[in-house]
Amino acid sequence: MKSVLLFTIFFWNAHLFAQKDFEQSIATKIKEVTVFITGGEVKRTTPVSVKKGRNILTYTGISTVVDQKSIQFIADKSVTMVSVSTAIDYLKFTDDNPIFKAINDSLRMYHESKQNFQDEVNAYQSELQLIKTNMNIKGNQATLLASELKAMADYHLKRTMELNKIISSYKGKQKKVQTRIHALSSQLQELNYKEQTHSNQIVVIVDSKSDRTxxxxxxxxxxxxxxQxxxxxxxxxxxxxxxLKYKAKVFNNTGNDWEEVKLTLSSSNPNLSASAPILDAWFLNNRTVSSAFAKRKAVIVPQNRGYDQWYSNASVPQMSQNLSGVGGKLGADKVGDAVKITSIEVPQLSSEFPIKIPYSIPSNSKPYLVAIDAxxxxxxxxxxxxxxxxxxxFLMANIxxxxxxxLIPGPSNVYYQGVYVGESYLNTCNVDDTLSLSFGxxxxxxxxxxxxxxxSNTKMIGANKKDTYTYEIIVKNNMGTTLNMDLFDQIPISQESDITVSVNEISSAFQNEDTGILSWKLALQPGQQQVYKVSFTIxxxxxxxITVKKYRTISAPSF
Known part of the structure; x- marks a missing residue:
């Protein structure tokens, strides 16, 4: 009976041992990154040896700004996936990193030195206080000789000066030590922040029918x-x-460095819904269709706003600054570098731009230039x-x-004959099939x-006043080729019934009755000069x- 019982216990323990889950930590490298306007998709690949039964695969060194709902696990052979989850490893990065130990050892040493200096200061301050509280040097003597009084005064003066100098010296040493403590503490905080941003883990549980890779x-x-x-x-x-050289400024503040990764830039939305799309009514208005003159004249300057969402559908980073925090709870109290975000409009049909060569982009929020095409x-x-x-x-190019x-909206550097002209903003949402760009x-x-x-004069006629203005516009072509130019001026438009504007002369200009804008199309030969007159009466x-002149506001010194 005892033998049967022992065999049963042995068999049960062996069965329990055979059913034990096989756990392993897996370090992987990022192979591919698809970068969206804001956000990205990361791909990691690695071979893994699994055992028969249940396997717990812990992928380490993962960014803490992962959208957990988006995690996909794919294996090339038949295994049964049980679950996928994430977990933060709060302690491992401090245990494994020798820099943490070195900084903490230095901090401990400097704190001890600071305390030793403080003990010295306390001791000398006690002696100084003792001297101050024992100023009565007469004692029980009825009289005190002048030489004795001078000797004691000299001693007090000399010793007090020595003590004050010693105390000041130790306080100076304390200040230097405190400066080092502050620097090391800041370094430790920054290192702790950087390490936390990739202290995430993806835990995948799979079942396998056999041992395999x-x-x-x-x-x-x-x-x-x-x-951007x-x-x-x-x-x-x-x-x-x-x-035209098409480039991108790419920033990475995910906590993981991208080293020699296959990079793809995309204008699509990473938060795509799984629901089928539904068409809305398509309305046209002044915002979507502008006049030809407004299109040529428009200059769009992006406005900044705070980055207050995990992902914003129509936003693009501006590279003047960097993105704060790391998302989620980790790093929420850390005010890091910030990337400003501005709203732009991109086509609903998204585009992808595979980059031909591998790129390395460290996780430091700095913009790195990536060439797309030319x-x-x-x-x-x-x-x-x-x-x-x-x-x-201004020299205009009609492209x-x-x-x-x-193309998507973004800043552009303009060069003419190898000389930098300036920066413009390429707004692809508010132009037609011809893009007008100033070359300076x-x-x-x-x-x-x-x-x-x-x-030009002013006349009084009864209860009214008449102001006549006559302007002369001179255009001269000093180029060696024919000058084709669009020349613009304007006539004021009255918005009140008791104010009238009459046109006296516009030199055959085309006049827009609604805006008062005058336009001429010129074709001047080299050296040719043309004169135009614009005259009107108010x-x-x-x-x-009535104020006819327009004024602009500028900054000026004030004394």
Missing amino acids: INTELKYVISNCGW ANYDLSAQDVSGIIN FDLPATFSHKAVPKLDKDA VGWEKLN RDNKVVVEKKLMEEF KYPKNRN
Whole structure:
């Protein structure tokens, strides 16, 4: 009976031992990253040896800004996945990192030194206090000789000075030690923050029918990364070709460095819904369809807002600063580098740009330039001048074929004949099939607007006053080629019934009756000069003041 009982116990223990879960920690490298406008998708691959039965696979070194709902586990051989979860390892990174130990040892040493200095200061301060409380040196003697009094006074003075110098010296040493403690504490805090951002773990539980090696793949969506479109537009002359270099500034603040990864830039939304889409009504208005003049004139400057969501559908990072925190609870009290976020509009049909060569982008929030592609675009060049607002003529390039390149809005650096002209903003949402871009001022074209005083006057007629203004606009072509230019001016528009504006002369300009804008199309030969006159009269009640001139606000010194 005893033998049967022992055999049963042995068999049961062996059965329990055979059913024990097999656990292993797995370190992987990031192989591929798809970076969205805000956010990204990471792909890790590695072979894993699994045992027959239940296996608990713990993938370590994962970013803490993972969207847990997005985690996908794929194996190339038949295993049964039981569950996928995440867990933060709060202690492992401090145990394994020798830098933590070195900094903590240094902090301990400096704290001991600080305390030793404080003990010295306390001792010398006690002696100084003793001297101060025993100023009565006469004792029981009836009288005190002058020499004795002088000797004691000299001793007090000398010893007090010595003690004060010693105390000051130790306090100075304390201050230096405290500076080192502060520096090391800040370094430890920063290192602790960086280590925490990749202290996450993905725990995958699978069942296998046999011992085997499987190739595993982990994919998940992360925040705290993104990209901003950037462009270089350059032209060597007005021959009709513009070189466009399509680039991106990519930032990574996920806690994991991307080392030699296959990079893809995408304008799609990582938070795509699993529900089938439903079409809404498609309305056209002034916001979606602008006038031709407004399109040529419009300059869009992105506005900043706080990054207050895990992902914002129509946002793009601006690379002047960096993104704060690491998302979730970890790092919430840490005010880190911040990337400003601005809203842009991108096409509903998303685009992807696979990068041909591997890239390394460390997790430090700094923008890294990634080359996407380069194109030679056909263009026509012309000039534009608005002498009322600016005395210079501007060289304009009208680019066609740009809409086929899947561009998204972003800043662009403009170069002409190898010289940096300035920065523009390429807004691809508010233009038609021709993109007008300024290549800067052209000092070979002279444009001048001046008031002709002999033809400008003020007259009183009954209860009304008439002001006549006559302007002369001179355009001269100092280039060696024909000048094709759009010239603009304007006539004021009255918005009140007792104020009338009559046009005297506009030199054959096209006049927009609604806006009062005048436009001329010029074609001047080299060395040719053209003069235009604009004259109008304003009639209004004499007891009213009409301001014709417009003023602008600038900064100026005040003494």
